[in-house]
Amino acid sequence: MHVTFFLLLGSSMARFVQRHGGEAHAPWVIALAVVLAVLYVAGLYVTGPGRAAPAIPQLPPGARVPWPPARRLVWLGAVVLVWAVLVVLAPSFAWVAVPLFYAALRTLPPLAAYALVAVLTVFVIGAQLTLARRFDLDLVIGPAAVATFATAIFMYMQRQAARQRALIDDLVRTRRELAATERREGTLAERQRLSMEIHDSLAQGLSSQRMLLQAAERTWDADPAKARGHVRTAASIAEHNLTEARRFVHDLAPADLAEGGLPEALRALAAREGDERLSVRVHIDDPAGTPLPDLVQSALLRIAQGALANVREHAGATTAALTLTTLDDQVVLDVADDGRGFDPVTLPDAPTGVRGHGIPAIRARVRQLGGTLTIESAPGEGAVLTAAIPLERPSLPLEQPQ
Numbered sequence: 464m465h466v467t468f469f470l471l472l473g474s475s476m477a478r479f480v481q482r483h484g485g486e487a488h489a490p491w492v493i494a495l496a497v498v499l500a501v502l503y504v505a506g507l508y509v510t511g512p513g514r515a516a517p518a519i520p521q522l523p524p525g526a527r528v529p530w531p532p533a534r535r536l537v538w539l540g541a542v543v544l545v546w547a548v549l550v551v552l553a554p555s556f557a558w559v560a561v562p563l564f565y566a567a568l569r570t571l572p573p574l575a576a577y578a579l580v581a582v583l584t585v586f587v588i589g590a591q592l593t594l595a596r597r598f599d600l601d602l603v604i605g606p607a608a609v610a611t612f613a614t615a616i617f618m619y620m621q622r623q624a625a626r627q628r629a630l631i632d633d634l635v636r637t638r639r640e641l642a643a644t645e646r647r648e649g650t651l652a653e654r655q656r657l658s659m660e661i662h663d664s665l666a667q668g669l670s671s672q673r674m675l676l677q678a679a680e681r682t683w684d685a686d687p688a689k690a691r692g693h694v695r696t697a698a699s700i701a702e703h704n705l706t707e708a709r710r711f712v713h714d715l716a717p718a719d720l721a722e723g724g725l726p727e728a729l730r731a732l733a734a735r736e737g738d739e740r741l742s743v744r745v746h747i748d749d750p751a752g753t754p755l756p757d758l759v760q761s762a763l764l765r766i767a768q769g770a771l772a773n774v775r776e777h778a779g780a781t782t783a784a785l786t787l788t789t790l791d792d793q794v795v796l797d798v799a800d801d802g803r804g805f806d807p808v809t810l811p812d813a814p815t816g817v818r819g820h821g822i823p824a825i826r827a828r829v830r831q832l833g834g835t836l837t838i839e840s841a842p843g844e845g846a847v848l849t850a851a852i853p854l855e856r857p858s859l860p861l862e863q864p865q
Contacts, residue, residue, distance in 0.1 A: 464565050465562075467561065468559065468562035469503075471558050471559045475555045476493065478555050495548060495552070496556070506538045529572070531570050531571070539567065539571070543567075543583070546559060546560070550587075554589075554591070555594065558587065560584070560587050561609065563583055564613045564614065564617075568618075573618075580613075584606050588603050591605075665707055668700045671700050672704075675694070675697040675700070676693070678693050679691070679694050679697070724754075724755070724760065725763060726745075726749070726787065728764050729764065732785075740781070741780060741781060741782070741783060742781065744783070744784045745785045747786075748787065749788070751789070753789045755789070755854070759852050763787070766796060766825050767785055767796060767798060769822075770798035774798070777805075778804075779802050780801050780845065783800040785798055791854075792853060792854055793852060794852050794854060798847070800845050800846055801845045802845055804840045804846055805841075806841070822838070829850050832853070834851050835850075
């Protein structure tokens with residue numbers, strides 16, 4: 464439609480210059496044609512480059528179509544006014560109205576657009592009759608038919624576009640629901656698999672240990688050798704169960720920990736999260752190379768992941784630093800950034816809405832391991848998140864010395 468506008472405007476100007484170039488008002492007509500072209504080009508940027516009009520809003524049935532922004536109305540009014548003056552001075556510019564029909568239909572609510580199309584059509588009919596210098600019914604019916612046809616085509620396309628948007632929205636919603644269903648089914652399947660694994664290995668082993676120890680208790684006085692045999696068998700089963708339990712923990716641990724310890728996992732995380740917008744550094748302060756329990760390693764890696772996700776999404780930082788410090792009685796993870804900062808008092812204690820699981824989830828992980836979480840920040844001064852986890856916890860499963 465933009466190309467059509469400029470073709471019609473150019474051909475009308477060429478016709479006018481060819482036939483009336485020597486007349487006194489010719490410079491005014493040419494100047495108005497140039498102004499009209501400039502105004503039309505300016506309209507392409509009223510709502511953004513390359514957009515001649517805002518997208519048609521998807522409204523519920525019966526809702527009133529809102530009026531466009533004032534700048535859009537001013538632009539349309541200026542274009543129509545310049546074109547009307549141009550048609551009065553040079554009727555050959557009348558057919559430039561066809562692209563203006565669509566500009567009106569794209570910009571105004573339906574009733575106002577129909578009214579403006581009717582006004583434009585009247586100008587076209589008047590111009591055609593002026594050029595013909597006599598009344599001809601075809602010159603009245605022709606422009607009216609063209610305007611009616613153009614309006615009908617536009618309204619049909621508008622309805623088709625609305626249907627397509629509705630179908631796309633339904634498709635996107637259906638895909639999201641399907642993805643959520645698949646995730647739920649996958650979670651249930653994984654839970655069922657784990658329950659079967661635990662039942663067939665750990666639960667059966669614990670049941671066997673219980674029976675063997677009960678048998679040892681019954682025969683302890685009468686047959687000590689046999690009782691000790693039961694105890695040794697129970698210990699062997701317990702060792703096997705411990706191996707199975709550690710395998711479960713390893714399978715459920717973050718994938719990065721499968722490649723090595725926590726330091727390597729943090730470096731891999733930093734390499735993955737760092738890019739041209741955010742530089743992530745890692746510092747490990749553990750001279751003795753203290754081995755950490757699997758649960759502690761997994762929790763600290765998840766905390767680092769959540770903290771870096773918050774930094775990337777909310778902080779607007781350019782640099783972040785992960786520091787892992789192992790002390791005699793605890794391990795400390797610091798996540799610092801140079802972002803915009805915030806007031807820690809405003810942080811929620813629990814997840815809110817769909818989002819908001821970052822800090823509450825980190826706080827829950829630290830609390831489960833008996834640790835402490837400290838957040839230091841102020842608006843404009845970055846932030847430092849510190850998670851301290853004790854290393855001697857008798858309740859930590861599967862990590863007791865043998």
